[in-house]
Amino acid sequence: MEFDIAPASPVPIYRQIVEQVRRLVAGGQLKPGEELPSVRAVAQLHAINPMTVSKAYSMLETEGLLVRRRGVGMAVADGQGGAAPVDKAALLRPALEAAAQTAHQLGFTTAEALQLFEEYLNRKQTHE
Template sequence: MPPALPFFDIQPQLATPIYRQVMEQVQRQVAGGQLRAGDELPSVRAVAERHAINPMTVSKAYSLLEAQGLLERRRGVGMVVAAGVPTAGGDADRLALLAPALESAAQQARELGIPPEAALAAFERLLHPDPKETP
């Protein structure tokens, strides 16, 4: 059963190209175990329509992931996570995928003059939100 849309969190305002956002999100979901071998990805058309982006952008991301061996095309089904792809990698593998976002956040904190302790406290709150504060 394909994952429910919205499957991707596309943020056009970021400096990261949209195709890279799609690729990195698939890589993280596979590494984190949310996607496993054989799981279907949403169609190019569904992703493009949902996020109002060019279908060629989604197709490029899927094709590059296919070239990396992470995805495979199945006739009549579409793109699926390739068989034999390890999921739920070790902590080091998953942290390596998180590193670019942390580097960006650290740079922004430095530019804003936020002390490291305050930035870490803000990150901790985001990791463990208080359920009483969420609607």
């Protein structure tokens, strides 16, 4: 598992990690009990401060999404502790709203924007 970190993004790196883990868990790509890469491994791979990764993991642990396993690291929690099911559409909505606004500002028609989105989705699926 590898995070997609964008250092130039206005979104802080720890938030990028938190949001990606939330989406991966909600989408079933990270399953309960599955281990996450170590803080050190993520920090080295992306050339970021280990405290940034640690902050993200700690936030996810506080939310109950991750559990700390002594000597092993962080893993996806076995359950949501009775929490309501995750609304996957709610996790996608902000990105769609931003994309729709950008497409509108660039003068794309709905059909053109949908075609581009579909092409991107297909491209991502073939690379996985």
